[in-house]
Amino acid sequence: MMSKESKDLLDSLLNLADQENSSQLSLTSIKHLLLDLFLAGIDTASSTIEWAMAELLHNPEKLTKAQTELRQLLGKGRLVQESDINKLPYLQAVMKETLRLHPPTPFLLPHKAETEVEISSYVVPKAAQILVNVWAMGRDSSVWQNPTSFMPERFLESEIDVKGRDFELIPFGAGRRICPGLPLAQRMVHLKLASLLCTFDWKLANDMKPEDMDMTEKFGLTLHKSEPLLAIPIKSESLSTCVDWGDF
């Protein structure tokens, strides 16, 4: 059924479960683990990409800026790769700004206080359920200038990152229970967004104008656009630097 040499995640887990004395890793645990990864990793990443595209289409000059950065880096005839992400500061700033305004899990996951604790003269009782409102933190006017504006530029001159060390921006949480998928999410989201931006030009469906877009949010399992984004990809001559359209 499976090759012992294979190295993907499922093979590794099945290999572990196969080993003698590995009763701790049952097939049921493997199924639950994979379901957890799908639930935690798909909706969060896809909603981040949808919001980033929506904000860029809503702010066309920022869209042009992100595409120009990509085009200048890639030159002619090559697609963006994971190793390019470090050289794309504006793309990274777009990601951070998207996660600041639209964190996919606006209250993180529920936590529970193990002991009574006092923070800034507020007492959190033992066993209290803690929800951290990262959505409100991202829009706090005492921390962010023009908090409701989409301004990736604010991150260009700033060291603030989403890795759990800068508490004004913790869309992945912080500390021991920080999102374990953070490194994967960062790679996936940057790379997919960059591919969409460098491969196509974009316009809104139904001749909608950017200023008429509905940017309201809908909270379900994760925070989505209330109106799903409808955007049309256009084969772009100006951006054909990234793609040899002969391949399509």
Ligand code: HEM
């Ligand atoms: C943009 C994408 C993502 C965002 C914003 C995000 C955010 C979060 C947040 C806020 C938490 C809860 C942290 C806390 O309560 O302290 C979390 C937990 C988790 N995330 Fe992510 N996540 C993303 C992508 C992923 C991916 C791609 C995976 C794996 C494939 C993943 C796997 C998990 C798991 C397993 C947990 C639960 C960890 C635990 O209970 O200790 N996430 N994520």
